[in-house]
Amino acid sequence: MTGPEAVELRRLRLPLVEPFGTAHGTQHERDVLLVRVLTSDAEGWGECAALSEPTYTAEYTEGAADVLRRHLVPRLFDDAGLDSVQGHPMAKAALRAALLDAALRGEGRSLKDYLGAARSTVPVGVSVGLQPSLDAMLETVARYVEQGYARVKLKIQPGWDVEPVSAVRDRFGPRLQLQVDANGSYTVDDARHLQDLDSFALVLIEQPLPADDLLGHVAVAERITTPVCLDESIGSAADADTAIRLGACRIVNIKAGRVGGLDEAVRIHDLCQKQGVPVWCGGMLETGVGRAAALALAALPNFTLPADLSASDRYYREDLTDPFVLHDGCLTVPDGPGIGVTPHPEALAQFTTSVEQLVQ
Numbered sequence: 001m002t003g004p005e006a007v008e009l010r011r012l013r014l015p016l017v018e019p020f021g022t023a024h025g026t027q028h029e030r031d032v033l034l035v036r037v038l039t040s041d042a043e044g045w046g047e048c049a050a051l052s053e054p055t056y057t058a059e060y061t062e063g064a065a066d067v068l069r070r071h072l073v074p075r076l077f078d079d080a081g082l083d084s085v086q087g088h089p090m091a092k093a094a095l096r097a098a099l100l101d102a103a104l105r106g107e108g109r110s111l112k113d114y115l116g117a118a119r120s121t122v123p124v125g126v127s128v129g130l131q132p133s134l135d136a137m138l139e140t141v142a143r144y145v146e147q148g149y150a151r152v153k154l155k156i157q158p159g160w161d162v163e164p165v166s167a168v169r170d171r172f173g174p175r176l177q178l179q180v181d182a183n184g185s186y187t188v189d190d191a192r193h194l195q196d197l198d199s200f201a202l203v204l205i206e207q208p209l210p211a212d213d214l215l216g217h218v219a220v221a222e223r224i225t226t227p228v229c230l231d232e233s234i235g236s237a238a239d240a241d242t243a244i245r246l247g248a249c250r251i252v253n254i255k256a257g258r259v260g261g262l263d264e265a266v267r268i269h270d271l272c273q274k275q276g277v278p279v280w281c282g283g284m285l286e287t288g289v290g291r292a293a294a295l296a297l298a299a300l301p302n303f304t305l306p307a308d309l310s311a312s313d314r315y316y317r318e319d320l321t322d323p324f325v326l327h328d329g330c331l332t333v334p335d336g337p338g339i340g341v342t343p344h345p346e347a348l349a350q351f352t353t354s355v356e357q358l359v360q
């Protein structure tokens with residue numbers, strides 16, 4: 001097996017334009033890990049989805065860098081392959097994304113074309129973190145609605161759910177596409193309480209219970225009319241198949257990082273399409289590098305709900321790439337070779353905290 005000529009792990013720290021609060025805590029900056037590979041004919045970039053702490057799933061940035069360095073990159077040069085390492089989907093996905101980007105750039109072919117995208121623009125929503133007050137939340141949502149986002153998602157947790165949802169419905173009316181994400185913060189005993197969300201015509205409730213509680217999700221799904229969507233519970237096409245057949249969800253959130261890469265993401269897309277289950281593309285506060293790849297994925301035909309991929313200015317004052325800009329509630333899928341964007345050297349220089357060469 002011939003691996004790439006060089007693999008580089010680059011760590012960066014980008015301040016977020018506003019703090020992002022979820023049931024697991026608040027992020028003030030994005031601790032980013034980029035993988036860059038160099039092959040005989042092209043360079044390729046991949047962004048790791050992992051956050052700085054292992055609170056969303058088990059992975060975290062430093063751990064992802066470690067498993068890449070010690071276990072994944074060395075396997076590019078033997079026959080074992082990345083699948084011989086258990087777990088670590090976000091680390092694997094970042095490396096696979098960089099390799100695929102380089103291969104496609106070498107062929108002059110876009111990721112959009114490779115994945116089988118059905119459209120050139122993708123309707124996108126915005127994920128609104130937990131807010132310090134109802135007033136602050138309404139102000140934040142108003143700003144995004146004015147910018148034209150196609151849908152709003154509110155982070156919820158016990159103690160911050162019916163009130164904020166009700167306040168947003170009151171203020172913005174029945175036509176606003178609205179959904180909520182609990183990041184696993186409820187238990188099956190909260191099913192009765194979650195029924196109180198049914199009167200707000202939500203598009204979906206995302207991950208009400210912890211990732212491993214599929215039967216709990218079945219019980220919740222039987223007690224509420226709002227469609228249940230799974231995020232953290234779905235690590236593979238096999239997981240999606242199980243969840244759908246059990247009745248644990250009616251909608252699936254797909255993030256390439258969470259499932260080990262774009263190929264598995266497409267398998268989940270295809271399986272859901274066959275079962276008549278709509279999917280949408282989740283986000284991980286990516287820079288333009290990760291967002292470009294996610295947009296190509298989100299352009300596949302069964303991605304029928306707005307993606308959690310917002311414009312660059314929703315996350316960063318300065319993105320690593322040319323900024324992604326909202327037009328009529330949509331972002332444009334890059335169509336140049338590979339992911340179609342390249343990080344700007346000045347932005348890399350400004351935000352990089354360390355660079356490590358693994359192969360040369």
Ligand code: OSB
Pocket residue numbers: 056126127181183231282283284285286308309310
């Ligand atoms: O649960 O969807 C989530 C961000 C980090 C970790 C988990 C999640 C999120 C988001 C942000 O909701 C979506 C975005 O990138 O805009």
Ligand code: MG
Pocket residue numbers: 181183206207231232253282
């Ligand atoms: Mg989620």
